[in-house]
Amino acid sequence: MIITEDFARRTIEEVAPHIEELSGLKVNLGGLVILMSDSKENAASYSEITNVIEVSESILDKYNKDSFKEALSHELTHLGQYSNFKDLSWRDYFARTTSSMPNEQNPVTSLIEGDATLIMRTFRNRYNPTNQEKICPKDYFAWSEILRKRFNGKRKDINELYTAPIKELNKIFGIN
Numbered sequence: 330m331i332i333t334e335d336f337a338r339r340t341i342e343e344v345a346p347h348i349e350e351l352s353g354l355k356v357n358l359g360g361l362v363i364l365m366s367d368s369k370e371n372a373a374s375y376s377e378i379t380n381v382i383e384v385s386e387s388i389l390d391k392y393n394k395d396s397f398k399e400a401l402s403h404e405l406t407h408l409g410q411y412s413n414f415k416d417l418s419w420r421d422y423f424a425r426t427t428s429s430m431p432n433e434q435n436p437v438t439s440l441i442e443g444d445a446t447l448i449m450r451t452f453r454n455r456y457n458p459t460n461q462e463k464i465c466p467k468d469y470f471a472w473s474e475i476l477r478k479r480f481n482g483k484r485k486d487i488n489e490l491y492t493a494p495i496k497e498l499n500k501i502f503g504i505n
């Protein structure tokens with residue numbers, strides 16, 4: 330099955346309010362551009378620089394519809410993160426370029442991807458609990474587990490991490 334831009338937009342509009350509720354972040358779809366791609370790897374991706382969600386046309390050859398919604402829940406969390414915390418992109422860049430960890434691992438990326446994955450998992454538990462497909466990388470899952478165990482769903486505390494000192498994030502994600 331091929332995903333049309335119209336279907337993608339309707340699904341984004343359907344998922345966005347749930348992400349606002351689950352994350353406590355405002356998810357403003359105004360100005361969001363949807364681009365169709367032929368990626369076989371990612372169901373969807375978000376760029377905060379261009380405010381574009383790229384959606385794979387052929388991803389339902391590989392994933393089911395619930396997984397497509399979950400992928401959007403992850404990307405829409407990114408939209409919320411970057412629009413609520415204006416310096417996040419810069420903080421991520423700074424942390425990445427000063428990180429001594431392999432694979433450019435840094436605590437800001439761990440927070441961004443870990444939290445988007447945590448929201449995606451919460452979305453699945455609530456709306457698609459029987460879905461078994463694996464759609465997130467192992468390290469993203471591990472970072473989301475750190476946040477889940479430590480904060481136990483306390484969104485206010487998690488959202489405060491976005492403006493917390495890098496040192497504090499290093500401690501949480503076990504980075505020296």
Ligand SMILES: [Zn+2]
Binds near residue numbers: 403407445
């Ligand atoms: Zn992500």
